[in-house]
Every structure is written in structure tokens, then in C-alpha cells.
Amino acid sequence: MEVSEKIQCPYCGQSFEITVDTSAGSHRFTTDCEVCCRPMEIAADCEPGEILSLDVQGA
Numbered sequence: 492m493e494v495s496e497k498i499q500c501p502y503c504g505q506s507f508e509i510t511v512d513t514s515a516g517s518h519r520f521t522t523d524c525e526v527c528c529r530p531m532e533i534a535a536d537c538e539p540g541e542i543l544s545l546d547v548q549g550a
């Protein structure tokens with residue numbers, strides 16, 4: 492189950508929306524900023540259908 496959540500880029504400070512697969516449970520993945528295209532690592536704490544927390548770090 493995928494849930495959308497807004498995150499803030501650690502580089503340029505812009506907010507944008509990402510989609511997290513909550514059925515994967517707590518996991519880490521990388522994504523690129525939609526604005527400045529730099530890579531960041533997301534640590535997602537999930538239960539199926541719900542995002543408990545997202546931690547964003549520069550990769």
C-alpha cells in the first residue's frame with residue numbers, strides 16, 4: 492500500500508511529495524530531489540497503510 496507524504500530536501504529546502512510503500516514496513520531507500528536533483532536517503536518507519544515517521548538525510 493502506497494502513501495504520499497511531503498518531505499523537505501536537505502540541500503535546497505524545497506518541499507515535495509514522495510510515495511512510500513508502507514507494506515514494506517520500516518525501510519530505507521534513496522530518492523532524488525524533484526527540484527535540485529540531488530540524492531537523499533529516506534528512513535521510513537511504517538505500518539501497513541500508515542507512515543509513522545520519515546527521516547531525510549543527504550546521501
Ligand SMILES: [Zn+2]
Nearest residue numbers: 500503524527
Ligand atoms: Zn533539493
